[in-house]
Amino acid sequence: MSTIVVDTAAKHNQHGGVRAGAGRKARIAGPKIVKRIPVSLIPAVEHLMNQLVATPLRPAQHLPADCWKIADNLTRLNIPLATETIPAGFPSPAEPYISDYLDFNQYLIKNQAATIAVRCGGDSMQDAGISRNDLLIIDRSLTPKHRDIVMADLGNEFTIKRLYKLDNSRIELHSENSSQSYPNFSLKEGDTLAIVGVVTYVIKHIR
Structure with missing residues (x-):
């Protein structure tokens, strides 16, 4: 098993302020958590994250009622x-x-x-x-x-x-x-x- 950072619901950092432009740039904007995944899945997850960064297109979560x-x-x-x-x-x-x-x-x-x-x-x-x-x-x-x-x-x-x-x-x-x-x-x-x-x-x- 290994760990990888993924997006989740927003949580505010309560430890000090944030300087604009400081720190390492996130590949995907938004708050992060650390989640354990199998090492074998890391390439697939990283590929998916790169796709999300490269294009604004995303899969729809809902389908028409009459499909x-x-x-x-x-x-x-x-x-x-x-x-x-x-x-x-x-x-x-x-x-x-x-x-x-x-x-x-x-x-x-x-x-x-x-x-x-x-x-x-x-x-x-x-x-x-x-x-x-x-x-x-x-x-x-x-x-x-x-x-x-x-x-x-x-x-x-x-x-x-x-x-x-x-x-x-x-x-x-x-x-x-x-x-x-x-x-x-x-x-x-x-x-x-x-x-x-x-x-x-x-x-x-x-x-």
Whole structure:
């Protein structure tokens, strides 16, 4: 076992004053405690702390009430997958055989324990191919990257937006609908954005 400093609830130091700028700079702002952890976990904990310092993004603690949690034990259903791609313009003769079988559970869900499904409630991402009532597959285990489409918790509402990581560590969430005006969200210094997860697939109802 070893010890590592982690954040906890605020406690005030009652022993003397504090000079501005004095002492060793903390890697993560806020009060600290000493907590014992296995030595083998130190690299993982330090990596997590470095990530928290490097980005204002953080995982959301709450989920929408109407999200669907993927079942722990998924059934398997193999659907025939044709060899040829099918053009949308001019028809072509279909191959008379099947090349493979596709299980949509395996295809759509990479991390079962971290995957949820939600329905899109608006049209702000229409130009990105996401329309109202589309079913979105959200992977909460993925680290959000620049230009990922993400589900975000804004504190009083959830939203689906395009994530932009700009210079000087600024974070913005952009709408994509050229036919209507939808707001973008820009995080100011000190703001913390909670990311529910990254949108990996969009499922549309055609008929």
